[in-house]
Amino acid sequence: MLKYPQDKLALLDEPNGNMMIIAPPGCGKTEALALRAKGILERGKLSPKRILALAFSNRARDNIGARLSELLGEANYGKIVSASNFHGFSARVYAAHASTIELSADADMPQKGWLNNTLKSLGAGYDTRRIETLISRTKLHPISDDEVISQLESAGETIAALAEKRRIEEGRLDFPDLLRHAQRLLAEDSVARLYRMHFGIVLVDEFQDLTEQQLDIVCAISNNNLTFAGDPGQAIFSFTGANVDAVQTRIRNLPDLRVVTFSTSYRSSPAVLNLVSTIGRSIGSPQVLSANPSKWPGGGLVACCQYETQTDEARAVKNIVDCIIGPRNDVSVGIISRVFYRRLTV
DSSP states (O other): OOOOOHHHHGGGGOOSSOEEEEOOTTSOHHHHHHHHHHHHHHTTOOSSOOEEEEESSHHHHHHHHHHHHHHHOHHHHHHHEEEEEHHHHHHHHHHHHGGGGTOOTTOBOOOTTHHHHHHHHTTOGGGHHHHHHHHHHHTSSSOOHHHHHHHHHHTTOHHHHHHHHHHHHTTBOOHHHHHHHHHHHHTSHHHHHHHHHHOSEEEEEOGGGOOHHHHHHHHHTOSSOEEEEEOGGGOOOGGGTOOHHHHHHHHHTSTTOEEEEOOEESSSOHHHHHHHHHHHGGGTOOOOEESOGGGSGGGOOOOOOOOSSHHHHHHHHHHHHHHHHTTOSSOOOOOOOSSHHHHHHO
16 A cells, blocks of 8 residues: 555545645655545546546656556556647647648658758758747747748748748648647637547646646646646746746636645755755745655755856866765766756866
8 A cells, every 4th residue: 555645645535626736846746646636536526537647758757657557556547547748649639630620630740850950951050949949939829830931931030931831841740730739629629528528637747837838738628627736936948938927827717726735845855945945935936844854964965156167166066976976886966057058067
């Protein structure tokens, strides 16, 4: 029998309806989502009795899938749960209903690197990354292929428009197209209704990283039985079009929304959590406490160091890593950098 803290077990008794679970790092966000679904299922209050779990990456999808499988049993999991990332689910919608908006269901699915290579072949050079971002942002709205090209041409983005024309000529989709067309298709109530009839509850991982387009997709297929989990303090995907303030406002305006906040971390030391909470308070994150402070000698360690140059900083990081690891091979060290080029020096 799996053991869960009492605050998580309380989710088993929460009634149907929309819910937002705010869980800072290490507070058990994924297991909270799984317990939420299990509680509704056990009370026999889920109709239809199918669960859709949406995450951003394959790894996150597999993680929530594993938790649901543990809680529900492998047999039940296989019958009633669909776990997917957003692109995978959008591809499913596209393949089944593309003809509804006069698109071909036989289009080639996205190929990683295709757009980058195409832009370079068209002479984008050092501007390739900017143009990729521009095309992705243009497609954050439910517009047709012709409208995408028209907007790019109107903005004077000739290479971007040529890349789009080539994509269409080759009969292929890129990753932003999956989400764009899924949003368009699910705006058709006849299509959205099929998914509302199929899924009784939708679980959404890391709501703080949703774009409004992804939120539109989620809301279109819900029966007002949505559960979002995440932490506004961990919003890091604004460069992809995520807008944590707008998304959180829309979620909080869902009918009869209940907000559940967890503030006990099972992962980090008191010293780390104090630092995180100090920074997080400015953006509305809760104070996070360690579940087992005695586990950390002296409460753990956090240090702040300043250096004259980037090279000095990199050398210091190397020395710290050497001290932590020493001759051992069972220790890992995480190094997080605000921007890519700082990692190169380290």
